[in-house]
Amino acid sequence: PDAQGGARVWSAIQIPTVSFSREESNTTALAELGEYIHKVFPTVFNTSFIKHEVVEKYSHLFTVQGSDPSLQPYMLMAHLDVVPAPEEGWEVPPFSGLEQDGFIHGRGTLDNKNSVMAILQALDLLLTRNYQPRRSFFIALGHDEEVYGTKGAQKISALLQARGVQLAFLVDEGSFIMDGLIPSLSKPFAMISVSEKGALDLMLQVNMTPGHSSAPPKETSIGILSAAVSRLEQTPMPNMFGSGTLKKTLEQLANEFPFPGNILLNNLWLFRPLVSRLMERNYITNALVRTTTALTMFHAGIKVNVIPPLARAIINFRIHPAQTVHEVLELVKNIVADDRVQFHVLRAFDPLPISPSDDQALGYQLLRQTIQSVFPEVNIVTPGICIGNTDSRHYANLTTGIYLFNPIYLQPQGFSSIHGINEKISVQAYQTQVKFIFELIQNADADRKHVPHLHEL
Numbered sequence: 095p096d097a098q099g100g101a102r103v104w105s106a107i108q109i110p111t112v113s114f115s116r117e118e119s120n121t122t123a124l125a126e127l128g129e130y131i132h133k134v135f136p137t138v139f140n141t142s143f144i145k146h147e148v149v150e151k152y153s154h155l156f157t158v159q160g161s162d163p164s165l166q167p168y169m170l171m172a173h174l175d176v177v178p179a180p181e182e183g184w185e186v187p188p189f190s191g192l193e194q195d196g197f198i199h200g201r202g203t204l205d206n207k208n209s210v211m212a213i214l215q216a217l218d219l220l221l222t223r224n225y226q227p228r229r230s231f232f233i234a235l236g237h238d239e240e241v242y243g244t245k246g247a248q249k250i251s252a253l254l255q256a257r258g259v260q261l262a263f264l265v266d267e268g269s270f271i272m273d274g275l276i277p278s279l280s281k282p283f284a285m286i287s288v289s290e291k292g293a294l295d296l297m298l299q300v301n302m303t304p305g306h307s308s309a310p311p312k313e314t315s316i317g318i319l320s321a322a323v324s325r326l327e328q329t330p331m332p333n334m335f336g337s338g339t340l341k342k343t344l345e346q347l348a349n350e351f352p353f354p355g356n357i358l359l360n361n362l363w364l365f366r367p368l369v370s371r372l373m374e375r376n377y378i379t380n381a382l383v384r385t386t387t388a389l390t391m392f393h394a395g396i397k398v399n400v401i402p403p404l405a406r407a408i409i410n411f412r413i414h415p416a417q418t419v420h421e422v423l424e425l426v427k428n429i430v431a432d433d434r435v436q437f438h439v440l441r442a443f444d445p446l447p448i449s450p451s452d453d454q455a456l457g458y459q460l461l462r463q464t465i466q467s468v469f470p471e472v473n474i475v476t477p478g479i480c481i482g483n484t485d486s487r488h489y490a491n492l493t494t495g496i497y498l499f500n501p502i503y504l505q506p507q508g509f510s511s512i513h514g515i516n517e518k519i520s521v522q523a524y525q526t527q528v529k530f531i532f533e534l535i536q537n538a539d540a541d542r543k544h545v546p547h548l549h550e551l
């Protein structure tokens with residue numbers, strides 16, 4: 095990859111494409127970023143076998159026509175928008191895109207302008223070497239992922255569905271080369287997420303008759319609601335550890351752990367109850383074993399001397415793959431157990447199905463093969479579950495092969511910088527991401543008959 099790679103990301107970071115809410119985003123910046131990619135990747139836009147379309151004003155769909163129409167196409171995804179970044183706490187202003195000590199700083203450097211720029215740069219590099227892919231592929235760049243993707247990804251998906259497109263697989267953000275994220279596991283491992291958790295945004299509401307605060311009733315809407323949400327916070331959803339992807343992930347990682355972790359994980363038939371309890375001790379691993387309950391919004395009261403008529407809270411549940419929205423709602427109602435609390439589902443979807451990761455799973459095996467060639471020092475490549483949500487779920491109608499993987503090392507500090515402060519990427523990590531995509535595209539064109547069998551890779 096060329097030496098300008100860092101500089102290009104640097105400029106994209108300076109364009110504040112913030113999604114504030116479903117109704118409000120910085121559309122001027124989104125348009126500017128669209129013009130910017132056009133300016134820095136002219137070859138991508140001017141190649142005869144690449145079609146570029148703007149969807150819903152700010153999202154971009156590229157159709158790269160391969161030379162062999164018998165091969166099923168795939169899709170690379172990324173998003174242009176970022177979450178807001180108030181300046182407090184940042185070492186450098188979040189939209190400065192400053193390059194310092196080998197790092198590019200700013201909002202979007204990991205989530206997810208790195209992928210926007212790396213995908214286009216890898217394609218640009220291939221084009222300048224006169225490469226025309228054999229297998230067609232799409233590049234989908236959504237503009238509202240951070241506010242659920244209903245304008246961008248959902249519309250692109252509908253457009254492709256109307257065209258009768260079916261994808262062999264797709265690759266989106268959502269997982270990384272995990273480096274020090276699991277307590278006591280110091281060796282990095284690559285996790286390709288093969289599913290993501292579901293979600294339920296639930297509003298709880300209590301209505302009471304307002305009145306004078308000098309003669310308060312025994313219970314107010316605020317007190318009743320507070321008790322209800324507190325019960326939910328104090329009563330975690332059941333621990334679902336024991337079957338499915340996580341168990342397989344841990345078994346694959348077993349020998350990477352020092353004693354006694356290796357013994358515990360190699361003998362889950364015996365130590366499952368203990369391991370499942372240990373998983374609860376850390377926020378990240380806890381999120382892997384259960385549906386999480388996050389109290390994120392609370393509104394009540396209109397004046398200091400008025401008994402509040404209405405109290406509202408919103409709870410964000412992330413649903414474990416072994417549960418459904420319906421099951422979580424039933425559990426919630428049983429825990430709250432108070433008829434004065436009303437429930438309103440604001441948004442809900444079940445966990446995504448599990449994408450295949452066996453020897454025959456083209457997308458998974460291509461990612462695995464490319465990880466092993468670009469990151470030879472990484473011993474383990476394992477399927478996993480993404481605890482957040484991504485735009486990829488909008489494409490579940492087009493493919494059963496949804497894979498979430500960013501070819502970047504993620505340390506705990508990097509994890510907290512995503513949607514947090516001091517988000518940054520090293521120039522070297524960005525260039526490796528370009529290299530990864532550059533190789534992935536070519537691997538997708540290779541004759542699969544000659545790709546070595548899983549255990550020979």
Ligand SMILES: CCCCCCCC/C=C\CCCCCCCC(=O)N[C@@H](CCC(N)=O)C(=O)O
Pocket residue numbers: 239240241242243267268269270272275276285343344378382478480481482483484485509
């Ligand atoms: C043994 C296995 C260990 C695995 C450790 C997992 C550590 C988790 C690491 C990274 C997770 C990062 C999640 C990034 C993707 C989330 C993207 C996001 O923030 N999405 C938003 C918007 C939702 C949407 N598009 O609908 C969200 O989830 O709220």
Ligand SMILES: [Zn+2]
Pocket residue numbers: 173205206239267
């Ligand atoms: Zn993202």
Ligand SMILES: [Zn+2]
Pocket residue numbers: 177205240513
């Ligand atoms: Zn995000």
